[in-house]
Amino acid sequence: MEFSFSEDQDELRRAARRFLAVASSEERVRSVMETEQGYDSTTWERLSEELAWTALTIPEEYGGLGMSYLDLHPLMEEMGRSLLCSPFFSTICLGANALMLGGADLHKERYLPGIAAGETTATLAYAEKNNRMDAEGVEATYSRNGTGYILRGGKSYVVDGHTAALLVIAARTENSNGSKGVSLFLVPGDTEGLRRTWLPTMDQTRRLASIELSDVVVPHDALLGEEGRGWALCERTLDLARIALAAEQVGAAEMCLDMAVEYAKVRKQFGRPIGSFQAIKHKCADMLMMVESARSAAFYASALAGQGEADLEEAASSAKAFCSDTFFHCAAENIQIHGGIGFTWEHPAHMYFKRAKATETLFGDPSFHRERFARRMGL
Amino acid sequence: MELQLNEAEEAFRREARAWLQAQLDGPFKDLQGRGMSGAQDTYVEERIAWSKTMGAAGWNCIGWPKELGGRGCTIKEEAVFNEEYVRANGPGNVGHIGETLLGPTLIHFGSPEQQKRFLPPIVSGEEIWCQGYSEPGAGSDLANVQTKATLVGDEWIIEGQKIWTSGAHYSDWCFVLCRTDSEAPKHRGISYILLPMRQDGIEVRPIKQMGGSSEFAEVFFDGAKAHKDHVVGGINNGWKVAMGTLAFERGASTLGQQYLFQKEFEEVVAVAKRTGAASDPVFRQRIADAGIGLKVMRVNALRMLEHEGVDLNREALISKLYWSNWHRDLGKLAMDLLGPEAELLDGAPYELTGMQKWYLFSRADTIYAGSNEVQRNIIGERGLGLPKEPR
Numbered sequence: 001m002e003f004s005f006s007e008d009q010d011e012l013r014r015a016a017r018r019f020l021a022v023a024s025s026e027e028r029v030r031s032v033m034e035t036e037q038g039y040d041s042t043t044w045e046r047l048s049e050e051l052a053w054t055a056l057t058i059p060e061e062y063g064g065l066g067m068s069y070l071d072l073h074p075l076m077e078e079m080g081r082s083l084l085c086s087p088f089f090s091t092i093c094l095g096a097n098a099l100m101l102g103g104a105d106l107h108k109e110r111y112l113p114g115i116a117a118g119e120t121t122a123t124l125a126y127a128e129k130n131n132r133m134d135a136e137g138v139e140a141t142y143s144r145n146g147t148g149y150i151l152r153g154g155k156s157y158v159v160d161g162h163t164a165a166l167l168v169i170a171a172r173t174e175n176s177n178g179s180k181g182v183s184l185f186l187v188p189g190d191t192e193g194l195r196r197t198w199l200p201t202m203d204q205t206r207r208l209a210s211i212e213l214s215d216v217v218v219p220h221d222a223l224l225g226e227e228g229r230g231w232a233l234c235e236r237t238l239d240l241a242r243i244a245l246a247a248e249q250v251g252a253a254e255m256c257l258d259m260a261v262e263y264a265k266v267r268k269q270f271g272r273p274i275g276s277f278q279a280i281k282h283k284c285a286d287m288l289m290m291v292e293s294a295r296s297a298a299f300y301a302s303a304l305a306g307q308g309e310a311d312l313e314e315a316a317s318s319a320k321a322f323c324s325d326t327f328f329h330c331a332a333e334n335i336q337i338h339g340g341i342g343f344t345w346e347h348p349a350h351m352y353f354k355r356a357k358a359t360e361t362l363f364g365d366p367s368f369h370r371e372r373f374a375r376r377m378g379l
Numbered sequence: 380m381e382l383q384l385n386e387a388e389e390a391f392r393r394e395a396r397a398w399l400q401a402q403l404d405g406p407f408k409d410l411q412g413r414g415m416s417g418a419q420d421t422y423v424e425e426r427i428a429w430s431k432t433m434g435a436a437g438w439n440c441i442g443w444p445k446e447l448g449g450r451g452c453t454i455k456e457e458a459v460f461n462e463e464y465v466r467a468n469g470p471g472n473v474g475h476i477g478e479t480l481l482g483p484t485l486i487h488f489g490s491p492e493q494q495k496r497f498l499p500p501i502v503s504g505e506e507i508w509c510q511g512y513s514e515p516g517a518g519s520d521l522a523n524v525q526t527k528a529t530l531v532g533d534e535w536i537i538e539g540q541k542i543w544t545s546g547a548h549y550s551d552w553c554f555v556l557c558r559t560d561s562e563a564p565k566h567r568g569i570s571y572i573l574l575p576m577r578q579d580g581i582e583v584r585p586i587k588q589m590g591g592s593s594e595f596a597e598v599f600f601d602g603a604k605a606h607k608d609h610v611v612g613g614i615n616n617g618w619k620v621a622m623g624t625l626a627f628e629r630g631a632s633t634l635g636q637q638y639l640f641q642k643e644f645e646e647v648v649a650v651a652k653r654t655g656a657a658s659d660p661v662f663r664q665r666i667a668d669a670g671i672g673l674k675v676m677r678v679n680a681l682r683m684l685e686h687e688g689v690d691l692n693r694e695a696l697i698s699k700l701y702w703s704n705w706h707r708d709l710g711k712l713a714m715d716l717l718g719p720e721a722e723l724l725d726g727a728p729y730e731l732t733g734m735q736k737w738y739l740f741s742r743a744d745t746i747y748a749g750s751n752e753v754q755r756n757i758i759g760e761r762g763l764g765l766p767k768e769p770r
Binding site: 265281282284293379 | 381382651660668672675676682685696700752754755756765766
């Protein structure tokens with residue numbers, strides 16, 4: 001494994017930063033985050049059609065570019081840095097990953113070309129109102145119905161769940177428990193019996209939705225992967241999503257550091273820049289230490305994810321725990337260093353602070369991942 | 380998670396491993412793990428003999444150019460050697476100040492005569508060096524040194540005092556920061572002088588540390604003499620030379636150090652399992668946090684080592700602050716896991732257990748070689764471009 005980004009990856013980052021400086025400027029983010037859809041369709045078209053970001057990790061035989069998960073990393077950092085409001089994360093890191101990991105050829109042929117082209121958005125619906133992040137949290141059920149299945153119950157905290165064209169839904173057979181009996185189903189968003197509701201959230205830059213499943217009938221080929229083995233597939237998909245999310249957190253945390261440093265250089269008190277006071281300088285130094293270390297954690301996980309069969313659990317949990325803590329710390333310190341102005345609606349510091357909290361909780365908070373790490377190491 | 384090595388580098392690893400194993404499982408078996416941090420004042424003579432053996436076989440100063448007695452190894456190879464050294468449980472390197480601090484300084488700033496006189500005995504392990512920087516009034520404010528050197532005929536006459544001088548009691552030579560112009564602004568009146576330790580006019584008083592050992596000392600100069608030509612980098616130019624020395628720590632030792640940390644972490648996990656603390660949710664969180672922190676430290680180091688530039692990148696700037704905090708926290712965790720047992724010594728009068736030793740020593744990690752506060756200033760100013768404090 002190489003431990004630095006390649007020249008191509010650096011170029012991808014620079015191109016992304018240029019594009020997002022305009023397409024996801026603070027002004028654009030503020031206007032998009034007020035809408036129910038939660039993203040700007042024009043930007044979505046441009047990043048999928050002009051820039052081919054949606055095609056990046058999709059295999060070439062399904063209309064993609066067949067690039068590695070590590071190639072995605074600099075993009076995720078830049079999206080986090082600019083608080084891009086977009087179904088990219090849900091579509092690629094949840095939906096497409098689930099399909100690539102568990103899909104039969106027929107599933108891949110049916111959905112991946114549309115995803116690569118930016119025509120199909122997708123997401124994963126596994127969590128529910130019970131707030132659990134493990135297999136026990138899956139309470140929605142399925143049963144056989146002639147040649148297909150019937151899904152019943154509800155889902156919550158579904159990223160972009162109210163707009164996604166394709167939902168990957170986790171459900172279990174009645175009377176099963178734990179990871180046994182869980183299966184994943186591919187369910188188009190317009191299927192009869194689905195009721196999808198936007199859940200307004202404190203962080204306005206990413207949408208969550210709840211889904212009611214009232215006797216949703218799906219055909220037999222809606223089953224993704226093996227029946228009853230869906231939890232392992234779900235976990236593997238989540239680990240990939242956690243890694244991408246961690247990269248996003250690194251970029252956003254670094255933006256908080258950059259904002260704080262910039263301000264500390266120009267804001268004067270007692271006749272000198274506040275950044276010349278050790279009280280402020282040392283906060284910034286700690287932020288830099290955390291940001292670079294978080295980048296190491298996420299980089300390693302992204303690189304490992306590109307190596308096919310690698311065991312991702314430990315790396316994903318390390319990255320998610322470390323990067324979540326880093327982002328929250330940096331977002332909070334950024335507000336503190338800005339003082340009063342950092343507490344206003346007008347200043348963007350709160351947008352990062354809110355996103356930090358939202359990403360910290362998504363797919364398991366740091367405590368959840370440290371516990372998972374502890375179990376992995378045999379404790 | 381390994382450093383990416385090519386075939387030649389892999390061969391180098393095998394060669395180093397084979398040699399170290401033959402020595403440390405053979406004639407130097409009793410030296411395994413001796414004289415490490417916290418116990419560097421022990422097995423000194425035996426470790427000097429070991430250093431000479433290393434030198435004769437060409438394993439000292441491997442990163443130096445071949446024409447100066449080194450092997451011309453890359454930083455990656457140095458890192459590999461350090462890792463193998465720790466893996467083989469090699470003893471604390473008694474010559475590390477000469478090898479990692481004085482040598483590179485002479486290579487960069489020294490005259491050809493100085494290089495010719497002083498580099499070979501460092502490579503061969505025949506001369507041991509110590510560093511005369513800190514004084515009672517010059518710690519983090521190093522430029523405040525008051526030890527005075529006056530040129531009298533062909534000799535510098537030195538008066539004053541140094542403190543926290545590691546290995547002063549068994550060193551042959553010392554590089555001393557002295558004030559040579561008391562009129563100039565404080566950074567501009569300092570010279571970097573090479574001084575023989577075994578002479579009248581020098582008194583060394585070992586300082587007993589909190590762990591009971593005496594790895595460093597106070598050094599008093601009362602008319603100590605140095606040769607006129609043994610000023611490095613020019614008279615009154617010592618501050619620049621001293622700061623240059625700081626940049627030579629390129630992180631080659633980090634992989635070896637992390638191998639040690641890994642062993643300590645495993646000891647901590649074993650304690651948690653033995654005492655049952657491993658089932659306590661709060662301890663599980665702390666152990667996992669330490670485990671994740673260690674993995675991140677390793678990637679930080681690998682990123683630093685694969686960085687191609689000559690400048691210190693961000694990963695290098697944060698390295699000391701990161702590992703010293705991590706290690707200090709691990710020491711605390713180890714004692715917390717032991718509970719009341721943490722108090723019990725190996726024996727009277729003050730025989731610490733291995734874990735107690737590194738627990739206590741970890742409190743020095745965040746102080747020596749630039750305290751955490753100095754590190755944060757450096758990160759803030761060099762890494763982030765924040766303005767210096769008005770002085």
